[in-house]
Amino acid sequence: MANRIVLNTISYHGKGALENIVPELTGRGFHKAFVCSDPDLLKFGVTQKVTDLLDAAGFAYEIYSDIKANPTIENVQHGVAAFQASGADCIVAIGGGSSMDTAKAVGIIAENPEFADVRSLEGVAPTKNHATFTIAVPTTAGTAAEVTINYVITDVEKKRKFVCVDTHDIPEVAVIDPDMMATMPKGLTAATGMDALTHAIEGYITKGAWEMTDMFHLEAIRLISKYLRSSVAGEAEGREGMALAQYIAGQGFSNVGLGIVHSMAHSLGAVYDTPHGVANAILLPTVMEYNAPCTGEKYREIARAMGVEGVDAMTQDEYRKAACDAVKQLSADVGIPADLKEIAKDEDVQFLSESAFADACRPGNPRDTSVEEIAALYRKLL
Structure with a gap:
C-alpha cells in the first residue's frame, strides 16, 4: 500500500513571517477575512499583531x-452562522489548537453544508470540497494544527471529544512566527511543548x-x-526552536496517526476540561511503559534523540527504561504534574476508558x- 503525505501548500517560518499574511490574501484576490481567535488572545493584544497588518x-x-479551550459543537455552529453573515471569503485562524480547530470546522461546513450538524464530521468524513481558504497562525508551540489534517471537537451533551480527519481541512498557508508565542505563560508553554513531544513520540511508534x-518525528x-x-524559561532561542519543532512533529503525525495517549487525553478533556497538553504530558510516560513491548528498537532512538548517552551499549530493557525516564525528567523539569x-x-474511570477505546486515535x-x-x-495514575 502506498504511503501518503499531506502538507500545507506554503508555510512561512521565523521572525517576520507575519509580514506574508496580507500579500498572500491580496495576491489571491480575497477581499475580507473571517478572523478566528479566542478571547484571551484578543484581550492581551496577541491577535492585534495580525489585525494591525490587515x-x-x-x-x-x-x-x-x-x-472555548476545548471547542464545542455549539462554538462551531455559531462560527458557521457568523461566517456566512460576515461576507468574508477567507479565514485567518490565530491561536492554539482551539482557534485553529474551530476555524477548520467552520471552513469545512461553509463549503460542505450537508455536515452542518458537526457530529457527522467525526472520523474520516466524505466531504467533497476543500475548506474555505485559510491562513493559520499558531500562538502556541504544541498542537501543530496549522499543518495537520485533524481537528477535535467536544460534544458537551455526550461528554466526549471526537476527532475529525479530513485532507480537505488543512490550511493552505501556515505562518509560524515565534513573535506570536512570546507572551505565552510558562504553564502553557510547558503544556503545549509536551503536547508536541507526545505527537512526535506517538507518531514515531504508531502502526502507520x-x-x-520517522525522519520528522525523531x-x-x-x-x-x-x-x-x-522556552519555558522565556528565552527567545527556545521559543524559536519550539516553534519549528512542533511544526515538524505535525508534519509527521498528521499523516500516520497517534495512539492511546491522545485517546485517553481526549476523554479527560471532555469530562474535566483538562488542558490537552497537560493530560498528554501526565499520561505519556505511563503509556510508553505499557507500549514498550511492541516498539522494537524504536525506544533506543527516542532515548538517543533526547540526549541519553551510551544507548548503544544498553540492553533493550535498559534503553526502553531510559527513554521513559528521559520523558519523565523533561516533564518534571517544566513543571507538569506527575499524576x-x-x-x-x-x-x-469506566466511562473515561470506554470513551478512550472508542476514540479515533486508539x-x-x-x-x-x-x-x-x-x-x-x-x-495507575490516580
Whole structure:
C-alpha cells in the first residue's frame, strides 16, 4: 500500500513571517477575512499583531471569538452562522489548537453544508470540497494544527471529544512566527511543548509510521528535548526552536496517526476540561511503559534523540527504561504534574476508558488494547 503525505501548500517560518499574511490574501484576490481567535488572545493584544497588518493594508475583516479551550459543537455552529453573515471569503485562524480547530470546522461546513450538524464530521468524513481558504497562525508551540489534517471537537451533551480527519481541512498557508508565542505563560508553554513531544513520540511508534514520518518525528524529539526547557524559561532561542519543532512533529503525525495517549487525553478533556497538553504530558510516560513491548528498537532512538548517552551499549530493557525516564525528567523539569490525582475521579474511570477505546486515535496504538487495560492505566495514575 502506498504511503501518503499531506502538507500545507506554503508555510512561512521565523521572525517576520507575519509580514506574508496580507500579500498572500491580496495576491489571491480575497477581499475580507473571517478572523478566528479566542478571547484571551484578543484581550492581551496577541491577535492585534495580525489585525494591525490587515488595518495597515486596508484589508477588511471580522473577528469571531466565541471559542472555548476545548471547542464545542455549539462554538462551531455559531462560527458557521457568523461566517456566512460576515461576507468574508477567507479565514485567518490565530491561536492554539482551539482557534485553529474551530476555524477548520467552520471552513469545512461553509463549503460542505450537508455536515452542518458537526457530529457527522467525526472520523474520516466524505466531504467533497476543500475548506474555505485559510491562513493559520499558531500562538502556541504544541498542537501543530496549522499543518495537520485533524481537528477535535467536544460534544458537551455526550461528554466526549471526537476527532475529525479530513485532507480537505488543512490550511493552505501556515505562518509560524515565534513573535506570536512570546507572551505565552510558562504553564502553557510547558503544556503545549509536551503536547508536541507526545505527537512526535506517538507518531514515531504508531502502526502507520514509515521512513519519511520517522525522519520528522525523531528530529522533533531532538529539538523539543533541546529547546523546551529554555522556552519555558522565556528565552527567545527556545521559543524559536519550539516553534519549528512542533511544526515538524505535525508534519509527521498528521499523516500516520497517534495512539492511546491522545485517546485517553481526549476523554479527560471532555469530562474535566483538562488542558490537552497537560493530560498528554501526565499520561505519556505511563503509556510508553505499557507500549514498550511492541516498539522494537524504536525506544533506543527516542532515548538517543533526547540526549541519553551510551544507548548503544544498553540492553533493550535498559534503553526502553531510559527513554521513559528521559520523558519523565523533561516533564518534571517544566513543571507538569506527575499524576492524575487532582484531575480524575475513580468513579469516572469506566466511562473515561470506554470513551478512550472508542476514540479515533486508539487503532494507531502500537499495542492492541482493551477497555480494561486502558482503565488500569488511568488507575495507575490516580
